Amino acid sequence: MIGRTATMVLLAATGFSWLAITPRLSANSQGGPSRGIRLLDPGDDMIPMAPFREPKTGSGNERAPPLDTIRVAVADGSTNRLAGVLPxxxxxxxxxxxxDPDLVWDAASRTATTGDGIVAYDIDAADLPAVIDRVAVARGLCKIAASKPQPIKAPTGTKLKRKGERVEIEVTDVARRALILFDIAGDGTVQALYPFGADERVVQAPTFRFSLQTRAPFGADLIVAISAAAPMEALEQGLRALSRYRSSGEVLNLIAETAPTDARFGCVALWSAP
Incomplete structure (x- = not known):
């Protein structure tokens, strides 16, 4: 049953981008199907996003290295537009x-752009701190992934996607490893993707596959995979607490406090536009 597409669709809120996720089944080493991403009954309502939550310092002894300072420019040169904006x-x-700024905010078009493209749309000055957190955390996650890599890729390509286009995601080399998936949207919103409910915490198949369908609003989504030898209950619960908030700035500290030493990390960036 390799590559068989399930018949039900999950509407997952990844940031403020609504993506339809179609689970796919992979043959596992013990002969049964390994299901990715839980299913919702058709018509189930999504829990609305909440814009912000207060950052928490955490109670663990482990702390992530400080986030990089992000260099921000205003497209029209009017730096006074950032007066009163606090990190x-x-x-x-x-x-x-x-x-050579890391992030450029265009007040007229309300877009936030990095060297890779438009990260987020409909961004006002008050939204910028969460976008800045997202840029810094994405950079930190990429550094971790480079030293402890978990393979993840988009076989269909990561070029700019338009409304309705699908993206296939594969997480490989995960046989008999626990797996957590989450997304960081361009505006800094964190969204837990997997596991939920009765979803298997330890994947039996060597490859975990799922597909995304692009929907408005648009921008950048960073899909993050974390795998380990045993279920990561504290990390899973922590991500659920951050989920649906613009809380990306807390992700690295959560990982430092809860991820096991054998954890592997992978990231893939998806870009979309109207």
Whole structure:
């Protein structure tokens, strides 16, 4: 039953981008199907997003390294537009557009852009701290993934997607490993994706597959996979607590406090536009 598409669809809120996720089945080493991403009954209502929650310092002894300071420019050069904007978790400094900024905010088009493309749409000055956190955390996650890699890829490509287009995601080398998946949207919203409810915590198949369908609003989504030899209950619960909030700035500390030493990390960025 390799590559068989399930007949039901889960509407998953990844940030403020609504993506329809179609689970796929992979043959596992013990002869049965390994299901990815839980199913919802048709018509189930999604829990609405909440914009912010207060950052928490955590009670564990382990702390992640400080997030990078993000260099932010205003597209029209009017740096006074950022007056009164305070950081949430990641620090930032205002620089000129010609100073190679990490993030450019265009107040007219209400877009936030990095060197890779438009990260988020419909962004006002008050939204910027969460976007800044997202940029800094994505950078930190990529560093961790480089040292403790968990393979994850989009076989259909990560080029800019339009409304209705599908993206296939594969997480490989996960046979008999616990798996957690979550998303960080361009506006900094965290969304737990897997596991939920009765979903198997330890994947038996060597490859875990699922597909995403692009829907408005658009921007960037960072899909993160974490695998380990045993279920990661504390990390799973922590991600659920962060889920549906613009709480990306807390992700690395949560990982530092709860992820086991054998954890592996993988990231794949998806980009979409109208």
């Amino acid at each position: 949430r978790v990641a620090r930032f400094e205002t620089v000129a557009l010609a100073a």
